Amino acid sequence: MTSQFQLYINGQFEDGSAQFDSINPATGQVWAKMPEARIDEVNRAVAAASQALQDSTWAGLTASQRGKLLYKLADLVEKAAPQLAQYETSDTGKIIRETSSQIAYVAEYYRYYAGIADKLEGSYLPIDKQDMQAWTIREPVGVIAAIVPWNSQLFLSAVKLGPALAAGCTVVLKASEEGPTPLLAFARLVHEAGFPTGVVNVITGFGPECGAVLSSHPDVAHVAFTGGPETARHIVRNSAENLAKVSLELGGKSPFIVFADADLQSAVNAQVAAIFAATGQSCVAGSRLLVEASIKDEFVQRLIERVQTIKIGLPEDMATEYGPLCTLGQREKIEQVVASSIQQGAKLLTGGKSLPRAGYYYPPTILDCSDVPQADCVMTELFGPVLSVVSFSSEAEAVQKANNTPYGLAAGVFTNNLNRAHRMTKAIRSGIVWLNTYRAVSPLAPFGGHGLSGHGREGGSDAVLDYTTTKTVWLRTSDQPIDDPFVMR
Ligand code: NAI
Numbered sequence: 001m002t003s004q005f006q007l008y009i010n011g012q013f014e015d016g017s018a019q020f021d022s023i024n025p026a027t028g029q030v031w032a033k034m035p036e037a038r039i040d041e042v043n044r045a046v047a048a049a050s051q052a053l054q055d056s057t058w059a060g061l062t063a064s065q066r067g068k069l070l071y072k073l074a075d076l077v078e079k080a081a082p083q084l085a086q087y088e089t090s091d092t093g094k095i096i097r098e099t100s101s102q103i104a105y106v107a108e109y110y111r112y113y114a115g116i117a118d119k120l121e122g123s124y125l126p127i128d129k130q131d132m133q134a135w136t137i138r139e140p141v142g143v144i145a146a147i148v149p150w151n152s153q154l155f156l157s158a159v160k161l162g163p164a165l166a167a168g169c170t171v172v173l174k175a176s177e178e179g180p181t182p183l184l185a186f187a188r189l190v191h192e193a194g195f196p197t198g199v200v201n202v203i204t205g206f207g208p209e210c211g212a213v214l215s216s217h218p219d220v221a222h223v224a225f226t227g228g229p230e231t232a233r234h235i236v237r238n239s240a241e242n243l244a245k246v247s248l249e250l251g252g253k254s255p256f257i258v259f260a261d262a263d264l265q266s267a268v269n270a271q272v273a274a275i276f277a278a279t280g281q282s283c284v285a286g287s288r289l290l291v292e293a294s295i296k297d298e299f300v301q302r303l304i305e306r307v308q309t310i311k312i313g314l315p316e317d318m319a320t321e322y323g324p325l326c327t328l329g330q331r332e333k334i335e336q337v338v339a340s341s342i343q344q345g346a347k348l349l350t351g352g353k354s355l356p357r358a359g360y361y362y363p364p365t366i367l368d369c370s371d372v373p374q375a376d377c378v379m380t381e382l383f384g385p386v387l388s389v390v391s392f393s394s395e396a397e398a399v400q401k402a403n404n405t406p407y408g409l410a411a412g413v414f415t416n417n418l419n420r421a422h423r424m425t426k427a428i429r430s431g432i433v434w435l436n437t438y439r440a441v442s443p444l445a446p447f448g449g450h451g452l453s454g455h456g457r458e459g460g461s462d463a464v465l466d467y468t469t470t471k472t473v474w475l476r477t478s479d480q481p482i483d484d485p486f487v488m489r
């Protein structure tokens, strides 16, 4: 099988050092060959990005011209969204219903940052010295290594490339080996949009031979990473060598908190969205249901009834609401943690057994952990469709349980009590709080977490500043010669 997908390095499409199989998780079968980047390709991609950073074809553009290129890219992404969605669905098993709408919306991220490109202003400093003037200039920080996981790759790369390119940086984008096709196809759009040679390079490959080589490269200035905490630790250790800036968007164990005064119908649907949309493979998955004890039985019963109506099927079918997991390893990890949690005393309420069909299907699963709030499934990020239920009897207990995790990415709070909503928002330690909703995103809204969920914020206008460095300029306006050389000015 020859690959229709290629790496994109220095403005050229090329086959990698080797090829690897990409699997369709809905069948468990190989569906395409992928080009693999190793040390040589990584080095050439970084060299191309370093060269482009200096080259007048990019460095000489005005900020508005950079913005226009991003607008063009946005239009091309929007037009290609149906095709890109098909690729992502075949490669990762994510349902077409979600990939098609999510990728169409990715265009809005590029538009948002296109508009910001020429609004990056320095400032004039009212400096406290006679005969001196001083001002600051925002300059691109350098070559960016953008490293993404397999899920939502177009989205997770847009929140890196949008601000990086708006700021004038150049990029080596590494697609995940678990489903690189949407980004390899995206490279064709970058080319078509007319970005100068080497400004964006798109590669894929494995962690040690590709990701680690890229993140530790001496010419990389900033590693923008989304993925798991273990990989993040490798990247931070490697940054001790190149001293690159590192921003980390990692996983979570986000609480979904329901008070007795909430609109329960709405909360049931939002809880389904929080943990069973994308088959639970979402960094913001609301995987811990904290529910007020007085409504626990009713709420859980309604939830189970709703879950039983979820349409499980082939990801490419528009009617499907729930598809397979992306990898077999992922399913095995989930099976293990569910088994150990049951042994620890968690009660299985629904699901819990791999589905008897081809592909990596695992059913929506709910475990009651009210008696064992330290069970493995409550404490470990599973990145899958497993909900742990824990009850609480007071607002203080809800806060304590919500914050009882080393993660801190997102939280949902369902209540119709305005004062309580505000108190909870303040008390919860997370980067995002959704009140009476869940899983809402926008290019305008910062996104990121605390603790094991990483640091740095993607999205929003401040994200562009992460890709700039400040240059301070001093001008002495006096016509008199400089006198005493041994005192500071
Ligand atoms: P992963 O951490 O295994 O891989 C992510 C990327 O890092 C891949 O491209 C991989 O090839 C690369 N990589 C692996 N080893 C590396 C190394 N030593 N140096 C540099 N790069 C290396 O993550 P996975 O399993 O693909 O994705 C799932 C994880 O991503 C979950 O933990 C999930 O919570 C997190 N995630 C976080 C999001 C957020 O925005 N906070 C969004 C989506 C996923």
Ligand code: MG
Binding pocket: 022, 023, 024, 025, 090, 091, 092, 178, 179
């Ligand atoms: Mg695949």
